[in-house]
Amino acid sequence: MQPKLKKSLIYWAVLSPLVVVILFPFAVMFVTAVRPRDELFVYPPRWGFSEFRWDNFAEMWVKTNFGEALFNSLYVSVLSTALALVLSIPAAYALSRYRFPGKGAYRTFLLMTQMMSPIVLVLGLFRLMVALGMVNNLNSLVLTYAAFNMAFTIWMLQSYFSTIPRDLEEAAWIDGASHFTSLVRIFLPLAVPAMAVTAIFSFINGWNEFVLALTMIRSSDDFTLPVQIYSQVAGRYQVEWHHVMAGTVLATVPVAIVFSWLQKYLIRGMALGAVK
Amino acid sequence: MASVKIRNVEKSYGTLKVIHGVDIDVEDHEFVVLVGPSGCGKSTLLRMIAGLETISGGEIVIGDKVVNDVPPRDRDIAMVFQNYALYPHMSIFDNMGFSLKLRKRPKSEIEEKVLEAAEILNLKPYLERAPGQLSGGQRQRVAMGRALVRDAQVFLFDEPLSNLDAKLRVVMRTEIKALHQRLKTTSVYVTHDQIEAMTMADRIVVMNAGRVEQIGAPLELYDSPANLFVAGFLGSPSMNFIKGRYRREGDGAVVICEDGTKLPVSAVSSAWNDQSVVLGVRPEHLRLAGEGDGVPATVDVVEPTGANIEVFADLAGERVCAVFSERHPFRPGETVALGWDLDKVHLFDADSGKRI
Numbered sequence: 001m002q003p004k005l006k007k008s009l010i011y012w013a014v015l016s017p018l019v020v021v022i023l024f025p026f027a028v029m030f031v032t033a034v035r036p037r038d039e040l041f042v043y044p045p046r047w048g049f050s051e052f053r054w055d056n057f058a059e060m061w062v063k064t065n066f067g068e069a070l071f072n073s074l075y076v077s078v079l080s081t082a083l084a085l086v087l088s089i090p091a092a093y094a095l096s097r098y099r100f101p102g103k104g105a106y107r108t109f110l111l112m113t114q115m116m117s118p119i120v121l122v123l124g125l126f127r128l129m130v131a132l133g134m135v136n137n138l139n140s141l142v143l144t145y146a147a148f149n150m151a152f153t154i155w156m157l158q159s160y161f162s163t164i165p166r167d168l169e170e171a172a173w174i175d176g177a178s179h180f181t182s183l184v185r186i187f188l189p190l191a192v193p194a195m196a197v198t199a200i201f202s203f204i205n206g207w208n209e210f211v212l213a214l215t216m217i218r219s220s221d222d223f224t225l226p227v228q229i230y231s232q233v234a235g236r237y238q239v240e241w242h243h244v245m246a247g248t249v250l251a252t253v254p255v256a257i258v259f260s261w262l263q264k265y266l267i268r269g270m271a272l273g274a275v276k
Numbered sequence: 277m278a279s280v281k282i283r284n285v286e287k288s289y290g291t292l293k294v295i296h297g298v299d300i301d302v303e304d305h306e307f308v309v310l311v312g313p314s315g316c317g318k319s320t321l322l323r324m325i326a327g328l329e330t331i332s333g334g335e336i337v338i339g340d341k342v343v344n345d346v347p348p349r350d351r352d353i354a355m356v357f358q359n360y361a362l363y364p365h366m367s368i369f370d371n372m373g374f375s376l377k378l379r380k381r382p383k384s385e386i387e388e389k390v391l392e393a394a395e396i397l398n399l400k401p402y403l404e405r406a407p408g409q410l411s412g413g414q415r416q417r418v419a420m421g422r423a424l425v426r427d428a429q430v431f432l433f434d435e436p437l438s439n440l441d442a443k444l445r446v447v448m449r450t451e452i453k454a455l456h457q458r459l460k461t462t463s464v465y466v467t468h469d470q471i472e473a474m475t476m477a478d479r480i481v482v483m484n485a486g487r488v489e490q491i492g493a494p495l496e497l498y499d500s501p502a503n504l505f506v507a508g509f510l511g512s513p514s515m516n517f518i519k520g521r522y523r524r525e526g527d528g529a530v531v532i533c534e535d536g537t538k539l540p541v542s543a544v545s546s547a548w549n550d551q552s553v554v555l556g557v558r559p560e561h562l563r564l565a566g567e568g569d570g571v572p573a574t575v576d577v578v579e580p581t582g583a584n585i586e587v588f589a590d591l592a593g594e595r596v597c598a599v600f601s602e603r604h605p606f607r608p609g610e611t612v613a614l615g616w617d618l619d620k621v622h623l624f625d626a627d628s629g630k631r632i
Contacts, residue, residue: 141424
């Protein structure tokens with residue numbers, strides 16, 4: 001056997017338990033979501049089921065108010081991403097292009113905010129939102145998600161921005177462009193890939209967030225998806241597992257696919273930062 | 277009127293002074309080359325003329341306007357960058373026409389000017405391509421085309437040929453010079469390559485460590501360098517330097533080397549006996565001396581370039597290079613007698629480096 005093939009097989013063999021552990025919950029989730037209700041609790045538990053009950057998804061949509069929760073999640077994720085980007089782009093531009101006093105301290109500050117988990121700060125944030133009168137308002141999530149994402153977005157954007165050659169903008173200035181024109185017509189078009197990747201990561205972070213959403217949002221009409229799905233399980237006498245799993249499939253699978261596709265860009269962005 | 281006057285210009289980064297009181301006058305229509313080793317401040321000076329760096333002291337005048345606080349877009353200059361700086365997301369046509377588009381010129385005018393520049397630079401077949409699809413030489417021409425379309429009063433070149441291979445560099449050098457002869461736009465050209473400077477300039481400014489060493493026409497600097505730095509910088513292979521002490525002898529003078537060898541030089545009134553000097557003589561000015569004449573030298577390495585023979589030899593304890601256009605049969609290890617015309621020899625003070 002060729003050494004390369006052998007090596008490949010050994011790696012697969014060593015890593016396959018890990019792969020199984022990671023994929024197992026997804027498999028269970030999917031299989032539970034598509035089986036008929038009366039086959040949920042067969043004992044001993046088995047993978048097989050009689051038919052693909054795609055109706056589970058339709059039922060779940062109506063019963064769990066999935067549509068409204070989906071909209072809430074979209075609202076919060078899109079707006080928080082937009083807000084984070086609008087504030088991060090100038091910050092990242094300044095960090096990559098200008099020298100200013102306190103630059104090093106600012107970067108350290110950004111790094112420090114990344115080290116804080118929302119869970120640690122949730123009580124303080126709740127009190128802040130109460131003071132602002134924004135509890136049970138989706139906009140409270142927009143603000144907090146944007147804030148938590150910004151350290152990451154600024155960092156990512158700044159490493160990408162630093163790869164755009166400075167002399168392109170200088171050439172534009174000499175051609176007659178103002179700073180603003182050169183930013184909009186020369187710099188930003190070249191930064192679009194970086195902004196797209198950063199936006200998608202920020203979106204995914206907002207989409208998946210649970211603790212803050214659970215804390216800030218009180219009425220079920222305003223629940224985001226993770227909280228809505230959770231509410232189908234928590235404190236209930238009877239849990240419709242097939243609905244829960246169907247909801248979870250819809251909530252997680254697209255995001256997981258997008259994330260795994262994007263991770264090479266994430267690594268590239270982080271590596272760029274490391275080289276700088 | 278498109279002269280550029282640099283008056284006592286200084287540049288500091290914080291406490292670090294990188295340009296010390298530079299004075300240069302570029303006349304209208306002149307092609308001036310700023311040349312010097314890496315880090316001498318020539319690019320910084322060019323960027324100050326362009327407005328891409330602030331000026332810490334002194335003033336720069338373009339035409340009849342002091343431009344210290346004028347932004348680049350209002351200085352009516354065009355610049356060709358070392359890395360071309362072409363807009364990657366635009367076609368060649370759009371790259372070249374960008375400046376006119378910014379000034380809201382009519383489409384017909386933009387098209388006319390771009391096509392004209394493309395014609396001059398042989399870029400017509402590439403107008404719809406993106407910069408990434410062009411070779412280095414083509415990109416450099418587009419960068420020049422972009423400057424041409426501007427019709428600016430001053431052209432600035434920041435080492436535009438450094439990224440090209442040797443052969444292409446020679447071709448582009450001639451093209452730039454031909455372009456200047458045709459357009460006669462005032463140009464300031466920065467390079468570290470002394471051959472580019474010699475072949476292209478109307479006048480050369482030799483810079484070192486943030487200071488101007490000498491300004492003058494290429495042959496003027498070549499034949500009468502003002503100090504050791506300029507003497508050693510221009511010319512390839514570079515000038516030979518031999519250290520010694522000056523001594524009057526009869527009507528003439530000699531330079532006595534450490535090993536006692538006497539090298540004949542012409543008498544110089546400003547030199548005194550026993551002055552520590554450096555004798556400079558260019559490789560092409562060394563010739564084979566006749567019988568009983570000249571200074572003995574031991575041949576070390578012989579390098580035929582095809583057009584010439586470069587001989588590296590040991591003369592009076594120092595390594596010298598001699599260039600011959602005739603094909604003498606030199607052999608390593610043999611002793612030859614080298615001589616020179618007295619008026620082709622340069623004397624520099626060993627301490628200050630200045631010409632005597």
